[in-house]
Amino acid sequence: MGKYNVLILGSGGREHTLAWKISQSDLLNELFIAPGNAGTMEVGKNIEINVNDFKAIAEFCIQRSIHLVLVGPEEPLVKGICNYFELEPSLSEIMIIGPGKEGASLEGSKDFAKQFMNRHNIPTASYGTFSRDTVDQAILFLEKLNPPFVLKADGLAAGKGVIICEELDSAISGLKEMLLGKKFGAASELVVIEEFLKGIELSVFALLDGESYVLLPEAKDYKRVGEGDTGPNTGGMGSVSPVPFADKAFMKKVEDRIIAPTVRGLKSEGIKYCGFIFAGLMNVGGDPYVIEYNVRLGDPETEVVLPRIKSDFLELLILAAKGKVSKYEIQIDDEVAACVMLVSGGYPGDYEKGEEIMIKGSPEGSLLFHAGTTMDESTNKILTSGGRVLAVISKGRTLSSAMEKSYLAIEQIHFDRMFFRRDIGMDLLSK
Ligand code: AMP
Numbered sequence: 001m002g003k004y005n006v007l008i009l010g011s012g013g014r015e016h017t018l019a020w021k022i023s024q025s026d027l028l029n030e031l032f033i034a035p036g037n038a039g040t041m042e043v044g045k046n047i048e049i050n051v052n053d054f055k056a057i058a059e060f061c062i063q064r065s066i067h068l069v070l071v072g073p074e075e076p077l078v079k080g081i082c083n084y085f086e087l088e089p090s091l092s093e094i095m096i097i098g099p100g101k102e103g104a105s106l107e108g109s110k111d112f113a114k115q116f117m118n119r120h121n122i123p124t125a126s127y128g129t130f131s132r133d134t135v136d137q138a139i140l141f142l143e144k145l146n147p148p149f150v151l152k153a154d155g156l157a158a159g160k161g162v163i164i165c166e167e168l169d170s171a172i173s174g175l176k177e178m179l180l181g182k183k184f185g186a187a188s189e190l191v192v193i194e195e196f197l198k199g200i201e202l203s204v205f206a207l208l209d210g211e212s213y214v215l216l217p218e219a220k221d222y223k224r225v226g227e228g229d230t231g232p233n234t235g236g237m238g239s240v241s242p243v244p245f246a247d248k249a250f251m252k253k254v255e256d257r258i259i260a261p262t263v264r265g266l267k268s269e270g271i272k273y274c275g276f277i278f279a280g281l282m283n284v285g286g287d288p289y290v291i292e293y294n295v296r297l298g299d300p301e302t303e304v305v306l307p308r309i310k311s312d313f314l315e316l317l318i319l320a321a322k323g324k325v326s327k328y329e330i331q332i333d334d335e336v337a338a339c340v341m342l343v344s345g346g347y348p349g350d351y352e353k354g355e356e357i358m359i360k361g362s363p364e365g366s367l368l369f370h371a372g373t374t375m376d377e378s379t380n381k382i383l384t385s386g387g388r389v390l391a392v393i394s395k396g397r398t399l400s401s402a403m404e405k406s407y408l409a410i411e412q413i414h415f416d417r418m419f420f421r422r423d424i425g426m427d428l429l430s431k
């Protein structure tokens with residue numbers, strides 16, 4: 001293999017982690033991140049292009065002879081960035097990691113994902129899909145379910161499109177707000193109502209090459225803002241990998257019942273898919289069920305998954321683009337990785353931006369990935385620019401030693417109204 005110019009699209013902790021990992025590859029020539037953050041500029045070159053501006057991305061790729069584009073977030077995938085590249089002759093030689101529009105519907109439409117799972121016998125909660133014309137049937141459907149009630153906007157809603165209600169009355173009013181009041185705009189023109197699954201969640205990732213796949217380490221993320229899994233949902237307040245209950249027997253079930261049938265299903269339906277699949281799973285009494293598919297890597301799961309991969313990640317991406325991952329033996333580090341997110345006061349509600357971030361020293365043995373940060377060029381100061389600001393990751397022989405290191409490292413970091421959960425991984429320790 002020669003040397004490759006790589007463009008990563010996105011600006012979060014996931015993208016800094018990807019950039020950090022790819023920057024270590026011997027196969028790399030130049031690395032660009034669009035638009036990136038204050039962390040990605042330490043390992044590559046930030047480019048001021050919006051991830052949904054396909055024309056500007058295409059022009060940049062031609063101008064800088066980009067060989068491989070890695071799409072971080074879901075939005076450009078659901079909007080068809082891969083189809084755009086495929087249809088334009090001057091771009092068709094460029095390798096792009098991510099599914100086309102149809103494959104991306106696994107994340108872009110909950111109804112599409114549910115139908116797909118039913119067609120391929122992939123275990124998931126039973127469900128019904130309803131529109132504004134079928135509100136009455138939706139209410140009848142709700143009345144037959146046991147609480148809690150799970151309502152999901154069909155389309156992308158920035159991670160906010162799921163409502164879980166204990167009471168039938170609040171479920172019915174939530175349903176009406178979504179379907180009739182357009183609570184999530186076009187995303188809630190259809191609503192999926194599903195059976196509540198009781199168990200522990202985990203995230204499983206695979207890289208697909210169209211024919212075959214490579215399984216990456218699994219992870220667990222902590223979605224609620226408050227300790228003890230309380231308060232509103234966030235993008236993710238921390239993560240750990242591996243997940244203690246995901247032993248060999250459980251992961252075999254995940255591969256046999258979920259990942260392999262998903263890959264076969266995509267192929268049998270003629271959906272070309274070269275990219276990541278992220279299965280959000282519920283472990284229900286030892287059996288995995290799909291809660292949702294995402295068509296990208298998770299954030300903050302990537303921050304603990306990638307540091308455990310010993311293999312050359314760029315080599316793996318190139319092999320995926322060439323349809324050659326079937327014999328690839330990925331090397332995984334046995335150590336445990338724990339990530340704690342440092343977030344802005346007020347998140348996931350309103351929060352201030354532009355707070356100066358003080359990092360006293362680089363925490364020994366820990367990694368620091370930037371999420372919502374920006375570099376103020378005039379003062380050379382690093383400022384907050386998002387709700388999730390920094391991810392602190394440590395590895396250790398045990399989960400508790402990894403967590404201890406991360407919490408120690410956080411003592412070196414400060415910005416006004418910074419907060420974080422102090423119980424990441426704790427639920428897994430007592431098991
Ligand atoms: P999603 O956006 O589909 O990941 O849903 C957000 C969160 O809602 C998930 O991470 C779960 O914690 C929860 N959830 C979604 N669907 C179900 C379900 N059928 N049963 C229990 N919890 C669910």
Ligand code: GLY
Binds near residue numbers: 221297
């Ligand atoms: N951490 C969950 C997600 O990336 O959607």
